[in-house]
Amino acid sequence: MKKTFKKIASQLHLWLGVSSGLVVFIVALTGSVLVFEEELEPVIYPDFHVVEVPKGQSLLPIDNLRATVANAYPKQRIARIEVEPHADRTIIFGLVKGKKEKNVLSVAVNPYTAEITDTRRENESFFHIVLQLHRYLCLKDTGKAITGVATIMFVVIMITGLVLWWPNRKQASQRFIIKWNAKFKRLNWDLHAVFGFYVLPFTFLIALTGLVWSYKWVNSMIFLTFDGKPQQKREAPANVGITYTTGTLAKIITETHRLLPHPGRIQFTLPESDSLSITVSKVNGNASISNVVDFLYFDQTDGKLISKRLYDDETTGMKVRRLVFPIHTGSIWGWPTKVLALLVALITATLPVTGVVIWVGRKFKKKEKVVRKNAAPHTAGHAKAAVG
Secondary structure (H helix, E strand, C coil): CHHHHHHHHHHHHHHHHHHHHHHHHHHHHHHHHHCCHHHHHHHHCHHHHECCCCCCCCCCCHHHHHHHHHHHCCCCEEEEEEECCCCCECEEEEEECCCCCCCCEEEEECCCCCCEEEEEEHHHCHHHHHHHHHHHCCCHHHHHHHHHHHHHHHHHHHHHHHHHHCCCCCCCHHHCCCCCCCCHHHHHHHHHHHHHHHHHHHHHHHHHHHHHHHCHHHHHHHHHHHCCCCCCCCCCCECCCCCCCCCHHHHHHHHHHHHCCCCCCEEEECCCCCCECEEEEEECCCCCCCCCEEEEEECCCCCCEEEEECHHHCCHHHHHHHHHHHHHHCCCCCHHHHHHHHHHHHHHHHHHHHHHHHHHHHHHHHHHHHHHHHHHHHHHHHHHHHHC
16 A cells, blocks of 8 residues: 555656646746845946935935936826835836836936936846746646646645655654765766755745735635635725825825834826825835835825835735735745745756656666567577577
8 A cells, every 4th residue: 555655656756747848847947046035136237226426415305206217207297106225226216107007117216406316217137137037937827727737736746745755764854864876877866865855945935935826816815814804905095185286295204204204115006097095105124024014195285194004914915915925935034034934946947857867767777678578589589599
């Protein structure tokens, strides 16, 4: 019974691995690149993100910067504004045409001079392309379906891999240690089995959280499990003011800092309709885990606070859902978990490669056995002829 179970596990591990190996390799490799996206963005695009801080000069009112962008791009609508907590960062305006935010034009503005320092189409930026490859293989909905199925396969591969790895008393020592001075075949097996075992808990979590973006039912299951009901749709409330006043955004950002004094990135979401309020989100940079965000809603006519949605008041389901991204990317506890996620992703990318090498080696070994077996009778016949 035990042998039959291991044989089934072996076949599942082999054929699911062969079927999903290339996708797993691509997803893991691109995932390793995305781990430090936040840190690498200003390095790759310095003109877009970084400015020189002039001595003794204060920031210009954000409404002035908005007017500069609006005048430079009169045919496009400003849909969002991103304000970083660092003094040497640009303020980024996201511009769209129409209702759908496809191919967003991002405009970086120097907050001290109101100069437009750089622009880019978001779907042409490096990390956007890497993300598209990671989630969709750059094949849109088709790619999303492929990565979703491959992720499910990979979960089964990990379970069956653990079954195959599980040692008996004689094998216990070799299951935990890589024999670096061994021949290539043994070394390759160790790299696959031993490394696979050590990264399995982390890779398993990354794969499971990745399913949230592949399948809506997985996302819904989080809220049904922890809240007992589906996720509630959140919309910005309607404006209550009548008279438009000047300096609205400046009032909003001042009030945001007063209500949420902790450091963190601020994002304005400006609605297309004049009847809806402005949504402001602020990341809590002092939180013990990442992705802790508070939301405030301001009247876009006079900048007065209409309502707030604080992280502390969120449902358990929403708090769990907010943990999905930092767990998946390794950003949950900052640099230590990011470094761990990078190593796990890189090792995971090697597993399909070492697995294929094991498979190919076994196939050639079987062919050699068949050739030797077929050759044996002929050899015996020649020997008899020689004796006769």
